[in-house]
Protein backbone atom coordinates (compact mmCIF):
# COMPACT_ATOMS: atom_id res chain seq x y z
CA UNK A 31 0.00 0.00 0.00
CA UNK A 32 1.28 3.44 -0.85
CA UNK A 33 -0.09 6.95 -0.77
CA UNK A 34 -1.45 9.12 2.01
CA UNK A 35 -2.75 6.15 3.99
CA UNK A 36 0.68 4.52 4.23
CA UNK A 37 2.26 5.47 7.56
CA UNK A 38 5.97 6.27 7.64
CA UNK A 39 8.20 3.33 8.59
CA UNK A 40 8.13 2.70 12.31
CA UNK A 41 5.06 4.82 12.88
CA UNK A 42 1.48 4.11 13.80
CA UNK A 43 1.78 0.54 15.12
CA UNK A 44 -1.81 0.72 16.38
CA UNK A 45 -3.20 2.56 13.39
CA UNK A 46 -6.67 1.67 12.19
CA UNK A 47 -7.36 2.07 8.50
CA UNK A 48 -9.61 5.11 8.15
CA UNK A 49 -10.05 6.34 4.60
CA UNK A 50 -12.88 8.78 5.04
CA UNK A 51 -13.17 11.72 7.37
CA UNK A 52 -15.21 10.70 10.40
CA UNK A 53 -15.47 14.28 11.69
CA UNK A 54 -13.35 13.48 14.73
CA UNK A 55 -12.31 17.13 14.95
CA UNK A 56 -8.62 16.52 15.53
CA UNK A 57 -7.37 18.40 12.49
CA UNK A 58 -9.63 21.34 13.43
CA UNK A 59 -8.21 21.47 16.93
CA UNK A 60 -4.64 20.18 17.02
CA UNK A 61 -2.59 22.14 14.48
CA UNK A 62 -2.06 25.85 14.43
CA UNK A 63 -3.85 27.35 11.43
CA UNK A 64 -2.47 30.75 10.48
CA UNK A 65 -5.32 31.56 8.08
CA UNK A 66 -7.72 31.33 11.01
CA UNK A 67 -5.43 32.79 13.68
CA UNK A 68 -5.85 29.48 15.47
CA UNK A 69 -3.21 28.45 18.00
CA UNK A 70 -1.91 24.92 18.33
CA UNK A 71 -4.02 22.66 20.53
CA UNK A 72 -7.03 24.97 20.68
CA UNK A 73 -10.24 23.98 18.88
CA UNK A 74 -11.14 26.27 15.99
CA UNK A 75 -13.81 28.79 16.93
CA UNK A 76 -15.85 27.43 14.03
CA UNK A 77 -15.81 23.86 15.33
CA UNK A 78 -19.37 23.20 16.44
CA UNK A 79 -21.30 20.45 18.11
CA UNK A 80 -20.38 16.97 17.04
CA UNK A 81 -17.05 18.30 15.76
CA UNK A 82 -18.71 19.70 12.63
CA UNK A 83 -17.59 22.92 10.97
CA UNK A 84 -20.26 25.60 11.31
CA UNK A 85 -18.86 27.58 8.36
CA UNK A 86 -18.29 24.55 6.17
CA UNK A 87 -19.41 26.19 2.92
CA UNK A 88 -17.23 29.23 3.64
CA UNK A 89 -14.25 27.48 5.23
CA UNK A 90 -10.84 28.74 4.07
CA UNK A 91 -8.72 27.06 1.43
CA UNK A 92 -6.41 25.50 4.00
CA UNK A 93 -9.39 23.54 5.31
CA UNK A 94 -10.76 22.75 1.86
CA UNK A 95 -7.42 21.36 0.81
CA UNK A 96 -6.95 19.15 3.88
CA UNK A 97 -7.54 15.51 3.06
CA UNK A 98 -7.69 12.45 5.31
CA UNK A 99 -4.50 10.44 5.58
CA UNK A 100 -3.03 7.71 7.78
CA UNK A 101 -3.05 10.02 10.81
CA UNK A 102 -6.85 9.82 10.85
CA UNK A 103 -6.60 6.14 11.67
CA UNK A 104 -4.48 6.98 14.68
CA UNK A 105 -6.62 9.76 16.06
CA UNK A 106 -10.22 9.26 14.96
CA UNK A 107 -10.89 6.10 17.03
CA UNK A 108 -9.84 7.77 20.28
CA UNK A 109 -12.73 8.53 22.63
CA UNK A 110 -12.41 12.25 23.30
CA UNK A 111 -11.37 15.31 21.31
CA UNK A 112 -8.69 16.00 23.90
CA UNK A 113 -7.21 12.53 23.39
CA UNK A 114 -7.36 12.94 19.63
CA UNK A 115 -5.61 16.31 19.82
CA UNK A 116 -2.88 14.93 22.04
CA UNK A 117 -2.24 11.96 19.76
CA UNK A 118 -2.26 14.20 16.65
CA UNK A 119 0.37 16.47 18.18
CA UNK A 120 2.37 13.49 19.45
CA UNK A 121 2.56 12.09 15.91
CA UNK A 122 4.04 15.35 14.69
CA UNK A 123 6.35 15.70 17.69
CA UNK A 124 4.51 18.79 18.90
CA UNK A 125 3.10 17.49 22.18
CA UNK A 126 5.50 19.62 24.21
CA UNK A 127 4.03 22.75 22.65
CA UNK A 128 0.72 22.25 24.40
CA UNK A 129 0.46 24.86 27.13
CA UNK A 130 -1.82 22.82 29.40
Ligand code: SF4
Pocket residue numbers: 050051052053054055056057058097098099101102105106
Ligand atom coordinates in the same frame (compact mmCIF):
# COMPACT_ATOMS: atom_id res chain seq x y z
S1 SF4 B 1 -8.29 14.11 11.65
FE1 SF4 B 1 -9.02 12.99 9.86
S2 SF4 B 1 -10.93 11.95 10.51
FE2 SF4 B 1 -10.45 13.57 12.01
S3 SF4 B 1 -11.62 15.36 11.28
FE3 SF4 B 1 -9.54 15.52 10.43
S4 SF4 B 1 -9.66 14.55 8.38
FE4 SF4 B 1 -11.48 13.92 9.56
Ligand code: SF4
Pocket residue numbers: 057058059063066074075076077078082083084085086089090093
Ligand atom coordinates in the same frame (compact mmCIF):
# COMPACT_ATOMS: atom_id res chain seq x y z
S1 SF4 C 1 -12.90 26.55 9.68
FE1 SF4 C 1 -14.07 24.67 9.89
S2 SF4 C 1 -12.87 23.10 8.75
FE2 SF4 C 1 -11.52 24.85 9.18
S3 SF4 C 1 -10.47 24.37 11.11
FE3 SF4 C 1 -12.30 25.60 11.62
S4 SF4 C 1 -13.89 24.06 12.05
FE4 SF4 C 1 -12.25 23.01 10.94
